[in-house]
Amino acid sequence: MKYQMLGDSDCPLLHVELQNNESIKIERGAMAYVSNVEIEGKMNSSKKGLGGVLGAIGRSMTSGESVFITHATGKSSDAYIGIAPSIPGKIKCLQVGGMTQYRLNTGAFLACDMSVEYMMKSQNVGKAFFGGTGGFFVMETSGEGDVLVNAFGDLLMLHVTPDRPITIDNEHVVAWDASLNYDIHIASGTFGFTTGEGLVNEFHGEGDVWIQTRNLHSLADAVSPFLPSSNN
Template sequence: MDHEITSGHSFASLRVSLARGETIRAESGAMVSHDAGIDIETNATGGFLKSVRRAFGGESFFQNTFSAREAGEVRFAPPLPGDVEHVPLSDETLYVQSGSYLAGDAGLDVDTEFGGARTFLGGEGLFLLRVTGSGPLFVSSYGAIETVDLDERDSLVVDTGHVVAFESTASFDVRRVGGLRSTLTSGEGLVCEFGGSGRVWLQSRSPDAFLSWLIPKLPVRTTNHSA
């Protein structure tokens, strides 16, 4: 399976070349185009219970599996402008922020990982997909992707809206920024503190911060009650 990430870092898209018999699985709605020799099957990945759990994690019930009846290409793009990055997995686990999973080898196991209160407190979108196995994985971001090596520091504190993914060797905990007063006034809300070893992928923009900026500026529809 060959791939190419195109269109630069601001509006990146993914082109995957499938040999006959190869398959790739992508998030629902990620496909841009495909060649005529590619078949699509939509299914609830991981069985019914896993699909229900994914729905609570903010992810769709279904994913699309693209199978090459004949050699051809499939193009994917994320919903937000930003980067796409290839992360090759070799019998390992990566935790991916809900919404940052774009596509991956059909042999990868994609499941929702509930971290108890840590993920539910992450109301800014810190619901995690656990991706396990071997094969190519493609993650996307809002803005640019930056990789941080935890081995080079004692800990790393990240606003939850800027987390893309992290390796399973990292420990993490979600907490408020200071007390309730500072949480309300700082504009940060909740942060994720990482420790241990491994890599963390960050995005330079936060969808939640963008919505917080945008929504107050939207026009409000008023109803004329005059006769």
């Protein structure tokens, strides 16, 4: 994928150049502009027919994803598309292939090569119930190519080693090495009320975790008292 970041470095837009008949997958609703590009909504499943429909609906119900995903295909040798994340923050390219694969938190996916696929990996009931990831599954990549993820705020990488596990607030986790083990639990106190941290992910093993520097739910809580209510 040939791309560049345009605009403010803190809130960039992803500009992708496409050759004739070259396609990429992008998050539904993320297109900002196109030139000589065909945009087509596809079922969010690698299967065809009824199996594909049921698979896409299943993904939506279990993970909170859209039933559809957008395919963008170049129709000339100088086609291009602008892709805008739904939240303000950095964009990061994760290169996947072979044993290097990632798991993505809800809302992190922005775009990927057609050679990259992703599947829904099941979690145990405790992780799914407490994790806030949208259901009993998380997204795991497969194949080879580029995956673009977006964050709220900046993106930082934390390295996990066997002798130094890292605990991270679940709302700050964007993506992590698929080889890492992790456990989701309450930070402390009764549902985190004593510290205000709530749910956290504890990562073990050897690998990297990408985190976002801002928390969208915390922002919503901060501005909520200033929003007009239905009684006003």
